[in-house]
Amino acid sequence: MPDARPELNARQQDLIERVRREGFASVDELARAFDVTPQTVRRDINQLAELGLLRRQHGGASLPTGSQNLAYDDRRELLADEKRRIARAAARHIPDNASLFINLGTTTEEVARALSGHRGLRVITNNLNVATLMAGYEECEVIVAGGVVRARDLGVIGGLAIDFIRQFKVDFAVIGTSSIEADGTLRDFDARETRVAEAIIEGARAVFLVADHSKFDRPALVRGGHLSQVNILFTDAAPPESWSGMLARAGTQVVVAD
Incomplete structure (x- = not known):
């Protein structure tokens, strides 16, 4: 069966990279950085968390646990x-x-x-x-x-x-x-x-x-x-x-x- 995982858009890739650099980023901070609404950021975080690329935290997002790596196809995109x-x-x-x-x-x-x-x-x-x-x-x-x-x-x-x-x-x-x-x-x-x-x-x-x-x-x-x-x-x-x-x-x- 074909891979049904959605492709990441440029904002989502940049969001992951920002969290990688800082370890944690708040919803409000990300909304200001990308000039979008907090609701848009929350949707991005939810989708990326479901893919295992980020971890949902209260008020923001952090990296997945350090004991795991990202999926190979996801790493290709980053x-x-x-x-x-x-x-x-x-x-x-x-x-x-x-x-x-x-x-x-x-x-x-x-x-x-x-x-x-x-x-x-x-x-x-x-x-x-x-x-x-x-x-x-x-x-x-x-x-x-x-x-x-x-x-x-x-x-x-x-x-x-x-x-x-x-x-x-x-x-x-x-x-x-x-x-x-x-x-x-x-x-x-x-x-x-x-x-x-x-x-x-x-x-x-x-x-x-x-x-x-x-x-x-x-x-x-x-x-x-x-x-x-x-x-x-x-x-x-x-x-x-x-x-x-x-x-x-x-x-x-x-x-x-x-």
């Missing part, structure tokens, strides 16, 4: 333009004839799209969305990790995937994350996913992290590495000024996409 800009910036740092890992996430999927004009790539991935996209690219060889397929996003996870990935050493790893904390800790929502990501990081000569600004200081459950393991962070907005010392100690270059 900050889509920013993800495409990040992906193009990352793709410019990957030459033809490179070997690379690409792991799970909507932003890494955009990187796969941005690589469509490259030639001679050898791609190892545990992301079946990426594999499907890149299998048709000219002069591109795609190798898919074996393991358990996670139905919600077609990610391949588990011990078999880790053992498979550890056989390879590649030029670049393109990874995503659900959260970057102020101390540089990377976090996600599934321990099985983070273990695969750790194997990917270990098997790459250079690690590229692609993450939009909503991932800065976002709550997430499972530790999945540290920025000190990342060569370049590609994002769409400058990290908080308070992070400058941490980034310098980590040795991570930051590229803010145009």
